[in-house]
Amino acid sequence: MKKQILFFFPENPFSDKAGNVIRAKTNLNVLKKLGYNIDLAGIEDMYKALNDNTDFDNNLVDHLFLLSRRPSKRITSLKYWKYKIIKIFSKRNKSNPLLTAYIKGCFRELLKKKNYDYIIINYEQWTGLLDGKLSNNPVKIIDTHDWITLNEFYKNPLLKIGDRFQEEINNLKKFDRIITISQDEYFIFNSFLGGKVINIPPSFPVCFSSTSKKKYDLIFVGSDNIFNIKSMQWFFNSVYPLLPENINILIIGKICRHLEKKEGVEQIEFSKDLQEYYDVSKISLCPMLEGTGIKIKVIEALSYGLPVVGTERAVDGFSSKYANGCLISNDPEIFKDNIMALLQNESYYQNLKTQAEEYFRNNFYEEKSIQQWKKILI
Known part of the structure; x- marks a missing residue:
């Protein structure tokens, strides 16, 4: 029986609009070539904000699940009022405001419906999706993409670097495998987290051109x-x-x-x-x-x-x-x-x-x- 992978990527990896997205799709290609069945999970609010459609390549992905940060707003909905109450008592995730208690709950419900052998989370900011006990004890893999602390520092020079980097390391510790794509970042994370860190650079097929005439x-x-x-x-x-x-x-x-x-x-x-x-x-x-x-x-x-x-x-x-x-x-x-x-x-x-x-x-x-x-x- 083929093993099952749940691949979480917040945006649509089939939109081809940026390097990070292209790389996510490339990884889906690689995983499919290795013979795995793959389900894809994303964030509904990000799809909408980025004008992403819900199209995906069904030769690579079996199902797409979109997670919403809150239930539909219906006064009579018990689920909605439960969400409102939990929100009052929940701490806001400063590093990722989209990561709500409701999204975490939806992700856990998703995991209950199917026994996944591997869960691959893209980006450290989404580690909280794995909070709580997971059924079937899947192998947890994080694809870091970037050194997020430094990335956020570039955007906000007032960032408390020590606190944010400690948070990043604590999150990465929760995974069985930690993937970096940069040799420099591999050195940093390997220094703190040891052998569970592996560097897998981006990959592409060879497309060398023999065209001599250039426009x-x-x-x-x-x-x-x-x-x-x-x-x-x-x-x-x-x-x-x-x-x-x-x-x-x-x-x-x-x-x-x-x-x-x-x-x-x-x-x-x-x-x-x-x-x-x-x-x-x-x-x-x-x-x-x-x-x-x-x-x-x-x-x-x-x-x-x-x-x-x-x-x-x-x-x-x-x-x-x-x-x-x-x-x-x-x-x-x-x-x-x-x-x-x-x-x-x-x-x-x-x-x-x-x-x-x-x-x-x-x-x-x-x-x-x-x-x-x-x-x-x-």
Whole structure:
């Protein structure tokens, strides 16, 4: 009999709108290839806030369960008034206001209906879903995605770092397996939590392009999170004015909503198939100034064999900061020089492209991820 997995991810992993979402869908692909039956759970309020539909790939997922943070508001509903009373006496979760006592109760009811062998929770903030005794004693796995304390500090410099990091470590202790995607974050969590921590970097299939004719010199793919917005504002304020006027740049994603129209810059807010654009682009941009974890957009670019020009944050989480297909600098002038060196020297470009492909095969190839997941699902 196939083993059962309950995979909790708060958003719709099939929306393809951001790197974290793409990675969640990639993990579902890997788990299905390993032969598991998978149910998906998410948060109804997040689906609505993000305008996510409830479509999912039934070749990967058997059922979708959406959890609401409160029952429907009906005066005669006993469930609603019970929720109101519990809310009065419950402490608000400061790190995750959406994690209500009602959601926890709904999740426990879900677990009573089916004996899952594994429960995979995405993001440390949702650890509270597992509060209380679990029937069938499933293996509890957390996919951290990021070092959340640092992520929250970037957004709120007044954060009490010690208290938040202690909370994060205490939450991670509740799991049997702890997955990181960044080598840097693996070192941090392994130092505190030992052997239950395993690093499984993001993975993609190989999509190296043999297309020689390129329409775009530079491509950037990103959602409209605060880190992407700051990064592209820096690029257009500090690097773009240094580039020749004939440079062709393509920007894809909701980040376009926050960018002014520029000469030589094409903007596409959404594309279901990025390959057609990566295939006709020469260099991928990653001018990240903040943010935690490995940058999915960089791994994705490497999977298409594109060299990357970025800032130091572009190679966060890499096992090697050099010989990885990326040219790195936080200095706008050097950043510009790195772009121009690749565009003007074809031999140099081909050498870095080969380096990008080799580094991808050795570190982020899908088969490698499958083998790593296989080791922890025993």
